[in-house]
Each structure stands twice: as structure tokens, then as C-alpha cells.
Amino acid sequence: MSRTGHEVHLASRPHGWPTLENFHLVKVPVPDPGPGQLLVRNVLMSVDPYMRGRMNDAKSYTPPYALGEALDGGAIGEVVASETDAFRPGDLVQHGKGWREYAVLDERGTHRIDPTVAPVSAYLGPLGGIGLTAYAGLLDVAALQPGDAVFVSAAAGAVGSLAGQIAKLKGASRVVGSAGSDEKVRRLLELGFDAAFNYRDQPVRRSLAEAAPEGIDVYFDNVGGDHLEAALSALRLHGRVAICGMIAQYNATEPVPGPRNLALTISKRLTLRGFLLHDHLGLREQFVGEMSGWLRDGRIRYHETVVEGLENAPSAFLGLLRGENLGKMLVRL
Numbered sequence: 314m315s316r317t318g319h320e321v322h323l324a325s326r327p328h329g330w331p332t333l334e335n336f337h338l339v340k341v342p343v344p345d346p347g348p349g350q351l352l353v354r355n356v357l358m359s360v361d362p363y364m365r366g367r368m369n370d371a372k373s374y375t376p377p378y379a380l381g382e383a384l385d386g387g388a389i390g391e392v393v394a395s396e397t398d399a400f401r402p403g404d405l406v407q408h409g410k411g412w413r414e415y416a417v418l419d420e421r422g423t424h425r426i427d428p429t430v431a432p433v434s435a436y437l438g439p440l441g442g443i444g445l446t447a448y449a450g451l452l453d454v455a456a457l458q459p460g461d462a463v464f465v466s467a468a469a470g471a472v473g474s475l476a477g478q479i480a481k482l483k484g485a486s487r488v489v490g491s492a493g494s495d496e497k498v499r500r501l502l503e504l505g506f507d508a509a510f511n512y513r514d515q516p517v518r519r520s521l522a523e524a525a526p527e528g529i530d531v532y533f534d535n536v537g538g539d540h541l542e543a544a545l546s547a548l549r550l551h552g553r554v555a556i557c558g559m560i561a562q563y564n565a566t567e568p569v570p571g572p573r574n575l576a577l578t579i580s581k582r583l584t585l586r587g588f589l590l591h592d593h594l595g596l597r598e599q600f601v602g603e604m605s606g607w608l609r610d611g612r613i614r615y616h617e618t619v620v621e622g623l624e625n626a627p628s629a630f631l632g633l634l635r636g637e638n639l640g641k642m643l644v645r646l
Contacts, residue, residue: 316343318414320383321626327368330564331634335368336627339383343415346396351406351418353390358411358623358644359437360630361386361471362535365563374589384412387437389426400425407436414623414646431608438641439475439615440604442590446557447476447533448600449593451483454555454586455531459484462525464544466490467535468509469497471615471641472557476533477506478613485531489524491517491540493636500639504614518543528552537561542572548583556587564634616640 317340324337346352364386367378378384388411392404397420400406407424410416426436438444450472451457463480467473468490477488490501490509501509508524521529521543530552532544537559544554562569578585607613618638620629626644633642 316415317341318343319623320413321623322383323368323378323380326370326380327365327564329566331365331368331627331631333627333631338624344417346394346417349397349420351395351397351400351420351423352393353406353408353416353418354393355388355390355411355414355416355646356405357389357434357437358626358646359387359443360626360633360642360644361443362558362560362563362633364630365634383410385409386411387442388412388416389433389436390416390418405433407441411644412623412626430605434617434619434641434643435608435615437643438471438617439608439613440601443471443641444475444604445593445597445600446590447472447479448604449590449596450533450555450557450588451476451479451531453593453596454588455533455553457483457485457531460486461530462487462489462528462549463531463533464489464491464521464525464529464547465533465535466512466540466544467558467560467636468492468501468506469639470535471638473533473535474501474504474615474640475613477501478504480531480533481505482607482612487525487529489521489529491520491536497639500616512540516543518546521547531555533557535560538569542574545572545574545577545583548577548581550581552581552583554583554585556585560634617643619643619645621645 322337322339325335327335392400405426463485465473465477469492480488487507490506491512498509510520517539528549529547532554534556535558538561616639623646629644
């Protein structure tokens with residue numbers, strides 16, 4: 314088999330905000346699959362905030378992207394050749410080698426998807442790691458209970474919009490979301506949030522106090538910074554914080570100060586817990602069962618922002634960091 318395909322490589326490590334110059338579109342030969350492997354042609358790929366951290370040459374929970382090599386991330390592909398009995402040409406599969414047209418995959422870690430259950434793109438959103446992150450963060454990490462009041466930051470994003478809806482479905486008494494535009498605020502209210510605010514209008518602490526005057530029990534944190542500080546003030550006794558991300562500091566070039574009111578964790582006996590999806594994969598079967606039903610019944614709604622063409626994946630990623638997406642940011646190849 315003689316094929317070539319394009320990949321997006323990390324050309325240089327960003328200092329502060331990434332630019333298009335940090336990426337390079339490269340044409341490469343596509344190898345044949347070996348025993349136990351399959352070759353897929355990607356049709357959709359995901360760009361996600363965590364990818365920014367992997368562009369730094371720093372020790373973390375996962376290795377950094379290598380310079381001069383393809384980035385990776387969640388993707389959906391169609392099998393074009395298979396050297397395994399588990400998959401055959403034409404199957405649609407979910408895997409972790411995005412940012413390229415073709416990918417050679419091992420059978421292990423590759424999952425067949427069923428387009429009759431939900432649209433293909435849903436497997437990179439509500440039925441994929443994005444949905445499971447929201448689900449696990451609320452139920453496993455923050456121990457959400459019926460009657461809890463919940464605050465979600467970056468609530469118009471892929472994870473945040475699902476976290477707010479799941480909280481309502483699980484009996485939250487009030488769900489408040491923050492977003493970066495009036496359009497996004499309107500979208501959150503359409504999704505069933507009880508209140509939402511544009512964090513650019515006034516200090517977050519003031520907006521949150523107005524939206525949740527009796528306080529909150531759970532904060533699902535995607536932002537950090539002034540949002541976390543505001544949440545610490547609003548949390549009631551024994552409140553819980555599920556720290557999913559801190560996008561406010563991903564592009565910082567100097568150390569970022571912590572919340573000025575961190576001492577409230579003592580007097581209020583608060584629990585702040587960071588988490589990674591990989592620690593909660595045991596919930597996958599339960600999650601898929603519930604989420605499939607919610608999607609089928611229309612009880613969960615989701616939005617996608619789709620950019621066309623692998624060559625535009627870097628622009629999609631930069632747009633994500635600037636908050637230009639509504640819901641999940643995807644690239645269609």
C-alpha cells in the first residue's frame with residue numbers, strides 16, 4: 314500500500330499564548346498496519362484546552378508533545394485496512410490519534426462506535442470523554458447530592474454545558490453558569506441553567522452573589538483565577554470543588570497567585586479536589602447507559618462548533634483558547 318497523508322506537527326513550544334507559527338502541516342508516508350493493527354482515515358478530531366499544557370516541556374500527568382512530531386487527541390476514523398479480527402474496513406472507531414489524516418492504531422485502546430445510537434460527533438462530546446468528565450466530576454469528585462446548589466465556570470464550553478445539565482438531572486436545586494458573552498449566557502438559560510452571567514460585565518464575585526444569593530454547595534471549576542476566588546466566598550459549609558481545569562492561567566508566563574481567600578477552606582471545612590478522567594473510567598458503563606438515555610429523550614442538549622479541514626486545526630485550537638466556541642470545538646477532515 315502506498316499512501317501519503319498530512320499531519321499537524323508542533324513546530325515550536327509556545328511562550329504565553331500560542332500562535333499559528335507554533336504549528337506545521339506536514340505531508341508524510343502512511344505505513345501499512347502490522348499484525349493486530351488497523352489503519353483508519355480520520356473524519357473528525359477534537360481540540361481541547363488540556364492540549365495547551367502538553368505543548369510545554371514540563372513534567373505532568375502525561376508526556377509533553379514532541380517537537381517535530383504529530384500532536385494527538387481524540388478522533389473518529391473510518392477503518393480502511395485491518396490486520397485484526399476485531400475490526401473490518403468501513404467500521405467507525407474512536408481513538409486518540411487526531412491531528413492527522415491517517416492513523417495506524419493498535420486494537421487495544423480503539424473502540425468501535427455505533428452511529429445508530431447517536432450522531433458520530435457525539436462520541437467526541439456528550440458520549441465521550443467530555444461527557445464522562447462532567448459526569449465523574451460532579452458525581453464522583455464533588456459528590457453531588459439532590460438539593461445542592463451548583464456553580465459551573467466556562468459553562469458554555471463542552472464540559473461545562475454538560476455539567477450544568479447533568480446537575481439539574483441529578484436534582485440540583487439551583488445551577489448557575491458563567492460565560493464570556495451575552496450570546497453564551499442566553500444559550501445557558503436555554504439549556505436549563507437557573508441563572509447565568511457574563512463574567513466580563515463586572516467582578517465575578519459580585520455576579521455570583523447576585524445569581525446565587527444563598528450560596529452554593531458545589532463548584533465545578535474550569536477556569537481557576539477570579540472564578541475560584543469567587544466560588545470560595547460563595548460556598549457554604551462543607552462545600553466541594555471539583556477542579557477540572559484552570560484555563561485562566563494556561564498561557565501565563567509568570568507564576569499565578571492563588572486565591573486571596575484560601576483560608577476560607579478552613580473555616581468552611583471545604584474540599585477542593587483536582588481530578589483526571591483516567592482515574593474514573595470505572596464509571597464508563599454507568600455513564601454511557603445514563604447519557605444514552607438522556608440524549609435519546611432529549612433531556613441533554615449539546616452544541617458544536619465545527620471547523621473544516623485539518624489545515625485549520627491550529628486556528629480551531631487558538632479559537633478555543635480565546636473562547637470562540639459554543640459547546641464542543643471539532644475539526645472535520
